[in-house]
Amino acid sequence: MSIDTNASATASGAEMAEPHGHTGLGRGSVVGPRRATTFCEAFQQTAVVAPDAVAVRTVGDTRTLTWREYADEVRAVAAGLSALGVGRGDTVALMMANRVEFYPLEVGAQHLGATSFSVYNTLSAEQLAHVLANAGAKVVLCEEQYVDLVRRSGVPVEHVVCVDGAPAGAITVEELVGLGSSGFDFDAAWRAVQPDDVLTLIYTSGTTGEPKGVEMTHESLLYEVYAVTEVLPVEFGDRITSFLPSAHIADRVFCLYFHEVLGSQITVVPDARQVAAALPDCRPTIWGAVPRVWEKLKAAIEAAVAAEQDETRKQGLQWALGVAARKAEADLAGAELSEAEQMAYARADELVLSGLRTKIGLDRVKWTVSGAAPIPKEVLAFFGGLGVPISELWGMSELSCVASVVSPAEHRLGTVGRLLPGMEGRIAEDGEFLVRGPLVMKGYRKEPAKTAEAIDSDGWLHTGDVMTMDGDGHLSVVDRKKELIISAAGKNMSPAHIENVMKAACPLIGGIAATGDRRPYNTALIVLDAETAAAYAVRRGLQDVSAAALVADADVIARIGAGIAGGNTRLSRSEQVKRFQILPTFWEPGGDELTLTSKLRRKPIAEKYAIEIDALYADSAGVGVHEPAPAH
Numbered sequence: 001m002s003i004d005t006n007a008s009a010t011a012s013g014a015e016m017a018e019p020h021g022h023t024g025l026g027r028g029s030v031v032g033p034r035r036a037t038t039f040c041e042a043f044q045q046t047a048v049v050a051p052d053a054v055a056v057r058t059v060g061d062t063r064t065l066t067w068r069e070y071a072d073e074v075r076a077v078a079a080g081l082s083a084l085g086v087g088r089g090d091t092v093a094l095m096m097a098n099r100v101e102f103y104p105l106e107v108g109a110q111h112l113g114a115t116s117f118s119v120y121n122t123l124s125a126e127q128l129a130h131v132l133a134n135a136g137a138k139v140v141l142c143e144e145q146y147v148d149l150v151r152r153s154g155v156p157v158e159h160v161v162c163v164d165g166a167p168a169g170a171i172t173v174e175e176l177v178g179l180g181s182s183g184f185d186f187d188a189a190w191r192a193v194q195p196d197d198v199l200t201l202i203y204t205s206g207t208t209g210e211p212k213g214v215e216m217t218h219e220s221l222l223y224e225v226y227a228v229t230e231v232l233p234v235e236f237g238d239r240i241t242s243f244l245p246s247a248h249i250a251d252r253v254f255c256l257y258f259h260e261v262l263g264s265q266i267t268v269v270p271d272a273r274q275v276a277a278a279l280p281d282c283r284p285t286i287w288g289a290v291p292r293v294w295e296k297l298k299a300a301i302e303a304a305v306a307a308e309q310d311e312t313r314k315q316g317l318q319w320a321l322g323v324a325a326r327k328a329e330a331d332l333a334g335a336e337l338s339e340a341e342q343m344a345y346a347r348a349d350e351l352v353l354s355g356l357r358t359k360i361g362l363d364r365v366k367w368t369v370s371g372a373a374p375i376p377k378e379v380l381a382f383f384g385g386l387g388v389p390i391s392e393l394w395g396m397s398e399l400s401c402v403a404s405v406v407s408p409a410e411h412r413l414g415t416v417g418r419l420l421p422g423m424e425g426r427i428a429e430d431g432e433f434l435v436r437g438p439l440v441m442k443g444y445r446k447e448p449a450k451t452a453e454a455i456d457s458d459g460w461l462h463t464g465d466v467m468t469m470d471g472d473g474h475l476s477v478v479d480r481k482k483e484l485i486i487s488a489a490g491k492n493m494s495p496a497h498i499e500n501v502m503k504a505a506c507p508l509i510g511g512i513a514a515t516g517d518r519r520p521y522n523t524a525l526i527v528l529d530a531e532t533a534a535a536y537a538v539r540r541g542l543q544d545v546s547a548a549a550l551v552a553d554a555d556v557i558a559r560i561g562a563g564i565a566g567g568n569t570r571l572s573r574s575e576q577v578k579r580f581q582i583l584p585t586f587w588e589p590g591g592d593e594l595t596l597t598s599k600l601r602r603k604p605i606a607e608k609y610a611i612e613i614d615a616l617y618a619d620s621a622g623v624g625v626h627e628p629a630p631a632h
Contacts, residue, residue, distance in 0.1 A: 035226065038218040039199060040111045040190035042261040047071040049236055049263055056100050056259075056266045059274075059281045063100050067263075070104060077108025077173075078189060079180025084139060084159050088113030088192060091135045091201075093157075095119040095142040095150070097270040098242045098251075101163045101173065105141050106246075107260065110199065111190040117201040117213075118247035121146065122590040127211075129153040134213050134445055135201055144170075195219035201445060202249045202397040213445030214397040223438045224253060224400040225261045227420040231405050232367050232391065236263035238285045239364075241278055243269035247596070250372060253401040254288055273531070276300060279361025287368045291375035291500075292598060294390065298382050299507040299532060301360065307539075320352035324385030331413055332381045353387050362388050367408045369393050373599065374477060374496050376504035380413050392416050394477055398454065398461055400439040404475050415474040425469075426460075431478065433467040434460040466494075483602055485516045493575050495602075498522065501570050502577065506563025507532050508556065511587040511594070513605050514577065515613055521578040523616035525609055526560060527593075530586045548584040557582065557626060564628035579616045581624050583609070 036042035047055075051068035058064075065073075086092060092109040094116065096102055109116035119131055132140070132155040140150050140157050144165035150157060151169075160170040199218045203211040240258075244251040258264050267282035269275050275289075276297060289297075305321060308314035323344050330337050337345060357363040370380070371393040380390050393405035394416035403425075406417035419425050423437035436459045443451035455461050466478040478484075479494035486492055495514040502524065503509050510529030516522035528550055537545040540555070550556050560582060568576040587593040593605050606613065615622055 036222065036261065037195045038190075038193045038197070039107075039222065039257065039260050040193050042222070043074070043107055043110075044071075044190070046236075046260060046263045053237065053263075054265055055263075056103050056268065058100060058268055059278045065100055065103070070107075073104035074108045074111060075186050076177045076180060077104050078111040078186055079184040080176035080178070081109055081112055081114070081139065082184055082189065083179035083181060084176070086112055086114050086139055088189075088197065089115070090138045091115045091117070093117060093119050093132060093135060093137040093140045093142075094246065095121060095140060095146045096163060097121065097143065098246065098268040099163070099270060100268055102246060102268075103256070103259075103266070105161075105163070105173070106256065109141075111186070111193070113189070113193040113197055115198045115201060115215075117203075118245065118252070120203075120245055120247045120590065120596045122596060123149075125149055125152040125154075129155050130210055131203055131213070132157065193218065195222075196442075198442060200252065202252070203247065204397055212447055212450060215442040215445055216397075216400055217442055220400045220439055220441070221253070221257055222261065223422070224402065224420075225257050227422060227439070228253075228402050228405065229258070229262065230421055231407050231417070232286070232369070234258050234262045234264055234286060238262070238264045238366070239267065239282055240264055240284050240286050241267045241269050241275060241282050243272045243275040243278070244290070245596070248372075249397045249401045250288065250290070254286075254369075258286075276360070280359065281361070283361050283364050285364050285366050287362070287365055289368075289370060290372045290598065291370055291379070292373075294370055294375060294379050294383065295503060295507070296529075296531065297360070298379055301356070301386075302507075303535065316352055317356070320348040320356070321385075323348040324353060324382075324387075326385075328378075328381035328385035331384050331411075332377055349387060357387055367391055369405065371395065371402070374500050376500045377414050378504040384411065384413070394465075394475060396463060396465075398441045398463075399435060400441070403435055403439060406474075412474055415470070415476050417475065418473045419475070425475075427467060427469060428462075431466040431468075433463050433465050433475070435463060436460045485514065485522065486518065487516055487522075487574060488518055488520045493522070498567075498571060498575055498577065499524075502526075502564060502567040505567035505570075506560055508536065508559055509563065511600075513593075513600055513602065515606070515616070519617060522575065523613070524564070524577045524580040525605065525612060526580055526582045527585060527587050528556070528582065546584075547586050551582040551584045561626055561628045568628060577628065579621060579625055579627050581612055581616060581626065583612070 036045060047067045047070060052066050054064045055067045055070045056065040092114045094106060106116050117135060128149060132153055137157055139159045141161045144162045144167055147160055147167050147170050150160055161173060161176050162170045163173055166172045195218050197218055198215045199221055200216055201213040203213050240255055242251055242255040246252060255266055259266055267278060269278045305317045308317060326341060327337060327345050365388060368388060369391045375392060383390050389408060389411050391406040391408050393402050395402040403423060404417045404419045406412050406415060423435060423439060425433060425435050427433055440461045464480055468476045468478060479496045483495060484492055485495050498514040499512045502512050508528055509526055511527040513525045514522055528547060533550050534545050564577050564580055589598050590596045592608055593601055595601060615625055621627060
């Protein structure tokens with residue numbers, strides 16, 4: 001990510017026009033006469049609120065889709081899929097980047113009562129075979145580049161439909177639509193869909209085995225939309241970017257399902273690495289990201305300020321960020337700013353921070369969220385100081401995405417808020433958090449035994465997360481139950497907490513796996529962040545930007561060492577990292593080390609890097625093993 005600070009030091013952004021594609025429709029518009037009972041009904045209500053308003057768009061408006069056009073395309077797609085034999089209860093898979101065409105295809109399948117779900121584009125043929133077979137996919141809607149992969153999976157899919165070509169054996173979307181019969185009763189088809197029909201499947205990350213297909217119904221996901229928006233309000237015309245894969249539950253809920261029910265406008269971003277550039281174009285009013293995106297955005301802002309060439313502007317930015325940092329420190333400590341500090345912050349906000357929010361495209365947000373993994377408090381505080389408070393949330397695919405969230409009005413750092421209305425929770429004797437209520441999944445696809453392991457006879461979902469709850473009902477996540485480190489001395493520790501502290505202390509760290517279970521002290525395997533490392537190499541004038549070259553660079557080692565040393569000051573003695581090794585590779589989602597949703601695969605990491613981990617515990621530090629010490 002890169003951020004341009006030019007003209008951001010004084011502009012307030014108040015005079016900026018609405019972005020392209022926005023209709024200027026007033027806030028608070030009524031979406032429908034009553035709450036829908038299926039997403040088909042919800043879409044039909046939403047599509048007639050303002051038919052000429054833009055529903056989906058690309059960055060720069062190279063393509064836009066109004067609600068009127070959208071509704072027409074949904075009807076045509078449903079007719080075409082029906083002609084292929086798709087009906088209520090059948091399964092349709094989608095495999096494509098974030099693009100406008102996704103929405104009419106997905107929603108068209110919904111209107112037949114089909115279970116429509118997305119597949120991660122990075123799956124291997126073997127992984128795809130498991131997912132398509134488990135889902136029982138009848139039709140695959142995909143980009144041309146994935147047709148061969150679908151065939152190599154060996155799963156006997158009946159039809160393949162391409163959005164951008166027509167290789168042999170596949171048909172185009174135009175051909176699909178052309179198959180539709182004039183006698184197809186579209187209204188009868190969508191009205192036949194029932195609230196307890198399975199709307200979608202979300203395949204879990206697979207940290208401990210083959211991914212499981214979480215079945216979620218229209219009823220549970222509608223409950224999710226309505227419950228979340230009691231805490232995080234969404235209105236017709238609110239703007240959001242879709243940049244996470246649509247196979248990720250967060251993109252489905254915050255983009256697709258909010259959009260269908262409440263009429264938010266989506267800007268599609270096909271490459272997640274371009275999301276920072278897309279924000280000023282979209283200027284979202286509601287927005288969320290996983291912690292790593294927030295961390296990179298923070299690092300990009302700080303790097304842009306450091307690289308500012310105009311000395312006057314640079315001094316203004318540094319002054320304002322310094323004032324913002326003091327506010328962040330107060331937020332972290334739960335303290336109030338003095339009257340003088342409040343006045344300084346108000347002036348910094350007027351002269352600089354408001355312009356910086358405009359420059360990065362977050363000047364219009366009503367709320368922002370972070371979820372899917374713990375986020376360092378320092379990152380939350382940084383954006384709070386910048387004037388972009390982040391609400392942390394918690395949930396899982398088995399709970400229809402979000403189960404608890406911090407209200408923006410409370411802005412509680414370090415907690416994931418209270419459970420959503422209508423949900424029950426309790427903490428078991430071993431600290432595991434159990435949840436019961438309408439958001440709990442129907443079950444795992446074709447996995448009754450695993451479903452019974454997850455949901456007990458009383459309806460409690462065993463989340464696998466160790467959590468604490470304060471007197472006000474606010475929840476805090478400790479770690480995954482099976483991932484806690486228990487040292488040789490019997491001390492229980494959260495590796496995720498240790499890792500977050502270290503990432504916050506050093507932007508060069510892209511991935512870190514803390515180890516120490518049944519060991520005398522903690523150590524860490526570290527990989528560099530590819531984007532940050534590349535930018536660092538350019539600044540240093542290094543020719544070789546490969547991971548292997550960078551991990552041998554003395555300055556890189558010193559910076560990582562200083563970051564680990566700094567992080568250790570924020571940890572208890574037993575939690576501190578005593579040794580580390582920087583691996584000559586980058587970890588990518590879907591690889592041996594990370595799930596497709598960027599969660600650590602701890603057991604495979606322990607097995608793959610067993611030699612490196614043992615070296616960290618040798619009597620004397622060998623080649624490549626480092627001990628943290630502040631850089632000189």
